[in-house]
Amino acid sequence: MRYRIFSTVQLHKIFLLSCSATLLWAQHAKDDEAAKHPFMGNPDRIEAGRKTYLGGCAGCHGPEGGGGRGPSLIERGAWHPMTDDNLYGTIQKGVGIMPAANLPTDRGWELVAFVRSLTAPAVEMKAPGDATAGEKLFWSTNGCSGCHRIGGKGGFAGPDLSNIGRTSTLPKLRRSIVDPDFERTPGFERADLTLRDGSKLSGLVKDRTNYRLQLQLKDGTLRSVPVETIETVELTKPSIMPADYKTKLTRDDITNLVSYLRQQGAN
Amino acid sequence: MHRFTLSFYLLAATAWAQVTFEDLRQSPNQNWLTYAGGYSGQGLSPLTQITPENAQNLTPKWTFNVPKAKGLRARPIVADGVMYYTNTNAIYALDARSGRVIWRYVDTQAKKEAVNRGAAIFGNSVYFVTSDCFLVSLDRRTGGLAWRKQYGNIKDGVFCSSAPVAVNGKIIVGTAGGDEGMRGYLTAMDAATGKELWRTYTIPARGEPGSETWGNYIEYGGGATWLSGTYDAATNTLFWTTGNPWPDFYGGDRKGDNLYSCSLLALDAETGKMKWYFQFTPGDWHDWDAQSWPILADVQYEGKPRKVIFHANRNGFLYLLDRETGKYLKSSKLIDNLDWASGIDAKGRPIPIPGKDPTPEGNRVCPGVRGATNWMSQSWNPATGLLSVVVLEQCDIFTSSSKTPEPGKNFAGGGAGPAPKDAGQFYLRAINPLTGERKWQYPMTGKAEMWAGVTGTVTGVLFAGDDDGHVIAVDAKSGKHLWHYQTGDNIYASPVTFMVDGKQYVSIANATSVFTFGLFEPVKSVPVPPMKIK
Numbered sequence: 001m002r003y004r005i006f007s008t009v010q011l012h013k014i015f016l017l018s019c020s021a022t023l024l025w026a027q028h029a030k031d032d033e034a035a036k037h038p039f040m041g042n043p044d045r046i047e048a049g050r051k052t053y054l055g056g057c058a059g060c061h062g063p064e065g066g067g068g069r070g071p072s073l074i075e076r077g078a079w080h081p082m083t084d085d086n087l088y089g090t091i092q093k094g095v096g097i098m099p100a101a102n103l104p105t106d107r108g109w110e111l112v113a114f115v116r117s118l119t120a121p122a123v124e125m126k127a128p129g130d131a132t133a134g135e136k137l138f139w140s141t142n143g144c145s146g147c148h149r150i151g152g153k154g155g156f157a158g159p160d161l162s163n164i165g166r167t168s169t170l171p172k173l174r175r176s177i178v179d180p181d182f183e184r185t186p187g188f189e190r191a192d193l194t195l196r197d198g199s200k201l202s203g204l205v206k207d208r209t210n211y212r213l214q215l216q217l218k219d220g221t222l223r224s225v226p227v228e229t230i231e232t233v234e235l236t237k238p239s240i241m242p243a244d245y246k247t248k249l250t251r252d253d254i255t256n257l258v259s260y261l262r263q264q265g266a267n
Numbered sequence: 268m269h270r271f272t273l274s275f276y277l278l279a280a281t282a283w284a285q286v287t288f289e290d291l292r293q294s295p296n297q298n299w300l301t302y303a304g305g306y307s308g309q310g311l312s313p314l315t316q317i318t319p320e321n322a323q324n325l326t327p328k329w330t331f332n333v334p335k336a337k338g339l340r341a342r343p344i345v346a347d348g349v350m351y352y353t354n355t356n357a358i359y360a361l362d363a364r365s366g367r368v369i370w371r372y373v374d375t376q377a378k379k380e381a382v383n384r385g386a387a388i389f390g391n392s393v394y395f396v397t398s399d400c401f402l403v404s405l406d407r408r409t410g411g412l413a414w415r416k417q418y419g420n421i422k423d424g425v426f427c428s429s430a431p432v433a434v435n436g437k438i439i440v441g442t443a444g445g446d447e448g449m450r451g452y453l454t455a456m457d458a459a460t461g462k463e464l465w466r467t468y469t470i471p472a473r474g475e476p477g478s479e480t481w482g483n484y485i486e487y488g489g490g491a492t493w494l495s496g497t498y499d500a501a502t503n504t505l506f507w508t509t510g511n512p513w514p515d516f517y518g519g520d521r522k523g524d525n526l527y528s529c530s531l532l533a534l535d536a537e538t539g540k541m542k543w544y545f546q547f548t549p550g551d552w553h554d555w556d557a558q559s560w561p562i563l564a565d566v567q568y569e570g571k572p573r574k575v576i577f578h579a580n581r582n583g584f585l586y587l588l589d590r591e592t593g594k595y596l597k598s599s600k601l602i603d604n605l606d607w608a609s610g611i612d613a614k615g616r617p618i619p620i621p622g623k624d625p626t627p628e629g630n631r632v633c634p635g636v637r638g639a640t641n642w643m644s645q646s647w648n649p650a651t652g653l654l655s656v657v658v659l660e661q662c663d664i665f666t667s668s669s670k671t672p673e674p675g676k677n678f679a680g681g682g683a684g685p686a687p688k689d690a691g692q693f694y695l696r697a698i699n700p701l702t703g704e705r706k707w708q709y710p711m712t713g714k715a716e717m718w719a720g721v722t723g724t725v726t727g728v729l730f731a732g733d734d735d736g737h738v739i740a741v742d743a744k745s746g747k748h749l750w751h752y753q754t755g756d757n758i759y760a761s762p763v764t765f766m767v768d769g770k771q772y773v774s775i776a777n778a779t780s781v782f783t784f785g786l787f788e789p790v791k792s793v794p795v796p797p798m799k800i801k
Contacts, residue, residue: 121375152391152406152413160411166375187370207367211793214362214369220408222349222369224362230796237800267415 037084039106039113043126049114052107060098064171065118070098074118074171088112122173122262123165129252134260137253144257147241150264156220157204158241159185163265173258177249180241190236191215195229205235285390286346286407288435292500297766299345301495302385302430303644304722304763307563308497310646311723312764316771317786318726322740322749324787328772329366331781333359339776340382340718340759342430342644344393346407348767350774352781353383353395353430358403360393360410363767363774366783370410374403379421384494384642385430387438389458394438400427402440402456416461424449424487424675430495434505434536437464441492445510446554448487448674453496453507453532455539465539469509469527477526480550484521487674489513490528494642497560499574499590504542505534506576506590508557514680515554516625517667524549529557531578533593543593545615547580552624553607553665554636554683555581562647562654563590568701577700579645579656581638584611587700599703601640601696604633604660625665625681635663635691636683644720644761646729648743653697653706655721655729655743661691691715693734697746707746711735719775720761730773732758738775738782754782 039045054063060070067073082090092108094100101108117125138144147158154160168176175182191213193201203215203223213225213233245254286300294300295312304310317325333339333354341353350363356377360369374397381398388394393407400419405412418440419425425442432439437455445451451469456462469490471477478485489512496507512521512528527541529548534541548555562577574590583605587597595615608617623632639658646655667681685691695709711717711734719732727743736757740750754777762775774783 149406149409149411152411156409160406160409162406163372163412206369207362209365209367210795212362212365212367214365214367216408222347222362222408224348224364227793227796228791232797232799234799234801265412 037109037112039109040084040116041120041124042113045110045113046117046125048107049110049112049117052103052111053114056101057111064174065115066171066175073115074169084112084116087115091115118171119169121166121265122168122170122258123264123266125170125262127170127255127259127262129255129259131256131259131263134253134256134258137257138260156216156218158188161261161264165262166265168261170258170262173261174254177254177257178246180239180243184239187216188240190240192234192236193225194231195225196231197229201225284347286388288389291389291433295763295765298347299343299763299765300388301344301432302342302387303495303497303560306434306498306500308560309562309564310644310721311648311725313725314764314766314771315724315726316766317724317728317740317764317773319728319742319744319749321786322728325740325750325752325773325784326787327752328364328783328785330783331359331361331366331368333776333780336779338382338757338759338778339780340428340642341385341776342720342761343763343774343776343781344386344388344430345763345765345767345774346388349407350781351386351388351393351407352776353386355380355383356397358386358393358395358405358410360407361781363765363772363783364770366781372403372405372410372412374401374415376415377401379426381426381428381443383428387431387433389433389436389438392458394431394433394458396427396429396431396440398426398428400425400442402431402438402461404458404461414461416456416463418454418456418463425451425491429493432495432498432505433458434498435500435503437536439496439505439536441495441507443491443493445489445491445513445556446515446679447677448484448489448513448672449491450486450488451490451492451509453492453505453534453539455536467532467534467539467541469530469532471526480523480526482521482523484513484672484674487513487672488521488525488528489515490530491556493556493558494560497563498536499563502591503536505536506561506563507532507534508559508561508578510556510558511551511554514672514678516552516665516679516681516683517669517672518550518552518624519669520672522550525551529555529582531557531561531576531588531593545586545588545593545595547578547584547586547617548582549616551582552667553582553632554679555638557581558638558641559643559645562645564647564649566649566701568596577645577647577654579640579654579658581634581641582608582617583634583639584608584617585654585656585698585700585703586615588615597701597703599698599700601656601658601698602634602660604662605639606633606662625667625683627667627669629664629666631662631686632665633662634659635661635685636665637661641718642720643718644722646721646723646743647700648723648725648727650725651697651727651744652699652701653743654700655695655697655723655731657719657721657731658694658696659691659715660694661685661715662689693717695721695729695731695741695746697743709741709746709748717758718760719758722762722764724764730762730764730775732760732762732775732777736777738762738773738784752782752784754780756780
């Protein structure tokens with residue numbers, strides 16, 4: 001299927017109509033990839049950057065980049081629109097109360113690679129730990145799989161983690177385990193309903209408006225409930241994910257879990 | 268700490284009803300489980316709530332503005348009150364009653380962006396394809412990724428956009444492309460694992476039977492499988508149309524019929540082996556892909572029951588074929604502006620009118636390059652014996668170039684488009700496919716820009732889109748207008764209808780949003796429920 005372009009007015013029309021009118025979009029993707037510095041994504045350089053970071057930056061931005069006197073570096077929002085070049089410039093020259101780093105070029109770029117890695121998909125990053133041990137822990141009784149699914153197995157009470165290595169970052173994965181309430185994933189508040197007909201219904205709130213609740217029951221079934229059929233709603237705001245893994249699990253356990261989870265979505 | 272025992276949340280033994288092969292065979296019913304509605308592709312829903320008498324009471328129920336949408340092509344599928352809607356490298360699960368998002372999956376790995384036409388469902392999985400030809404399997408309850416498996420490589424000139432077809436444990440996927448040099452195929456993958464089970468090319472390899480119908484460039488011959496096909500469970504046969512040969516507008520280097528381009532293939536669903544083929548446009552020079560899916564019907568023909576296929580082709584003819592053998596039975600003209608062939612001979616081959624090939628200076632030919640009809644859905648109603656088809660009356664100037672073809676370089680051997688002030692016009696036509704008789708037509712104003720299809724119900728209502736961005740309902744018997752609603756943009760997709768909680772709905776996407784309609788009901792005041800927050 002192809003439509004030939006005859007005038008600029010028709011150009012628009014033909015772009016919309018053609019089955020093969022995809023070149024413009026594809027082009028855009030190529031441009032984005034063009035200007036990468038060779039250190040970006042390189043595990044050795046990232047590790048070197050991390051060491052520099054711990055020495056000179058962690059005091060203000062937190063040992064894991066979570067923020068302190070300086071802003072969090074693990075939230076994409078703060079600096080994501082910056083190009084790598086601008087980031088390099090900011091680090092080297094300083095900004096506001098942040099001092100200039102004035103490092104040799106390669107050390108500067110190592111820092112850029114490290115800072116970028118904080119918001120890169122976890123699956124693209126190297127991580128320490130024993131993924132097999134993490135996998136065992138994940139699937140053990142009273143482990144994580146009672147609530148989470150991977151590859152079509154597990155529970156429905158937490159987010160499906162089959163692709164978590166692509167949608168999360170290494171620092172976020174760690175934080176999700178030790179501090180579930182820090183950043184919630186929408187759709188996992190628990191609701192206990194009493195309906196006007198006297199029956200009760202409990203589930204996780206996938207969506208809630210003034211007119212309807214979309215609940216997911218514990219077997220995964222979805223139930224769309226009109227508000228006029230509801231007598232009372234009890235909403236549990238804190239995350240239902242246990243908040244005490246930080247103390248219940250060892251540092252190694254957590255590192256191993258992160259190592260296992262970061263691979264989900266790798267294919 | 269946590270007031271609720273963990274056991275409350277633990278995995279329960281029961282699961283949400285799985286979508287079975289039998290469910291797929293029953294579609295469409297309250298569900299709309301496949302791109303074409305059902306395996307036969309008839310586009311006729313058994314739902315009876317909306318009738319010609321009450322269609323005037325249709326009102327909008329909800330709108331979902333699809334993120335990043337431009338020129339949406341997808342048709343939703345609906346299962347158990349959940350609608351699955353795809354866009355480029357993304358799929359959304361919506362509450363079909365409210366249009367609210369339940370989950371979304373955005374594929375961040377895809378290396379190409381093209382339109383997407385829809386999803387498939389089987390078991391507890393939904394399937395869709397990325398533009399760079401990965402089949403993605405997701406848990407339909409959570410959107411959790413089960414796997415993504417590659418079945419095509421954009422480096423070979425293919426890309427992917429069609430809705431997969433789920434058939435008895437297999438997911439059948441096709442390839443788009445064919446205008447820059449590629450070799451089309453269909454692939455069957457295991458629904459559970461994504462393992463490739465068979466692959467059937469639409470263009471033979473050099474030396475294989477059929478390759479003698481080509482000259483040079485057979486390796487890039489085209490024959491894309493743009494749309495989803497249909498399926499006959501009784502004989503376990505897939506019916507799939509194939510696209511144009513390449514280069515599109517200059518056939519001087521590929522003299523011959525160019526099998527199996529512009530054809531209909533009947534394939535054994537188990538093995539992918541070809542049972543028969545029928546070629547509509549041998550050695551095509553006008554980019555007239557065989558596009559719309561073949562409709563499978565059982566009719567009385569010449570006094571006897573007969574299993575047949577209807578196919579409305581881009582080349583301007585409506586075909587009637589025997590479903591078991593592919594034998595040509597009859598054809599009729601979909602459009603009045605048809606000047607490249609004087610008719611179809613007894614074997615089903617067009618009788619060309621000389622001087623209608625594209626030329627370096629440009630040659631006006633009817634129908635135009637977009638064809639008499641294209642990817643829009645049709646609706647067959649056995650009760651009225653009418654096939655409703657959206658057709659385009661248009662002629663284009665076709666130019667050719669005999670420059671040496673360069674695969675992958677945006678080279679099509681020429682081009683086509685309407686001359687200024689020669690824009691076409693769309694019609695919704697109801698045709699008796701056994702006789703070719705046109706029962707009625709619904710002419711459309713507009714700029715000849717739309718691509719909306721039509722869907723019918725047994726009560727005799729047809730839902731369609733018009734060329735001004737309206738969703739419309741017309742009387743299937745007479746073509747009389749019943750209802751319309753302005754969506755605010757062009758429509759390039761086809762409608763569906765389904766039922767949830769005892770209410771029938773109609774959905775269609777315009778360029779940017781999904782619109783859903785139902786019969787008018789006064790809205791009752793909704794109390795704010797007493798809410799305790801812990």
